[in-house]
Amino acid sequence: xxxxxxxxxxxxxxxxxxxxxxxxxxxxxxxxxxxxxxxxxxxxxxxxxxxxxxxxxxxxxxxxxxxxxxxxxxxxxxxxxxxxxxxxxxxxxxxxxxxxxxxxxxxxxxxxxxxxxxxxxxxxxxxxxxxxxxxxxxxxxxxxxxxxxxxxxxxxxxxxxxxxxxxxx
Numbered sequence: 338x339x340x341x342x343x344x345x346x347x348x349x350x351x352x353x354x355x356x357x358x359x360x361x362x363x364x365x366x367x368x369x370x371x372x373x374x375x376x377x378x379x380x381x382x383x384x385x386x387x388x389x390x391x392x393x394x395x396x397x398x399x400x401x402x403x404x405x406x407x408x409x410x411x412x413x414x415x416x417x418x419x420x421x422x423x424x425x426x427x428x429x430x431x432x433x434x435x436x437x438x439x440x441x442x443x444x445x446x447x448x449x450x451x452x453x454x455x456x457x458x459x460x461x462x463x464x465x466x467x468x469x470x471x472x473x474x475x476x477x478x479x480x481x482x483x484x485x486x487x488x489x490x491x492x493x494x495x496x497x498x499x500x501x502x503x504x505x506x
């Protein structure tokens with residue numbers, strides 16, 4: 338199960354990276370279009386605001402957690418006995434998973450509502466915005482699964498995972 342979650346996290350991170358590359362190309366095309374031809378690239382503001390930024394922010398969450406790229410504050414943790422650290426790590430991972438699952442669940446209803454009404458934006462070009470409303474649902478659901486899988490691995494004493502997250506014994 339952890340292997341599947343890791344693979345999915347890598348795929349989501351790739352999606353975030355592709356979003357970043359697309360944003361860079363689109364913004365550069367916009368700047369060059371304005372400078373050279375007096376015409377901006379169409380829908381730059383809408384695509385950056387609703388698609389690229391959402392993909393860059395939401396899709397790599399689980400991959401960041403897997404690589405310990407998210408903020409961890411362990412002022413006291415490192416001084417606790419091993420058993421206490423293990424229990425605290427499992428509890429922290431489980432609570433974090435619950436929190437992330439809650440965010441995903443809370444984002445679901447607005448995403449479905451946006452899909453049902455066919456939410457869109459645009460000034461000169463109409464851009465459907467409802468698809469991007471599902472990115473927080475997906476991103477936070479996957480990080481919740483990653484956190485639960487990590488908690489289970491720590492409970493089962495998988496030393497390789499503990500070293501990987503950089504928070505274990």
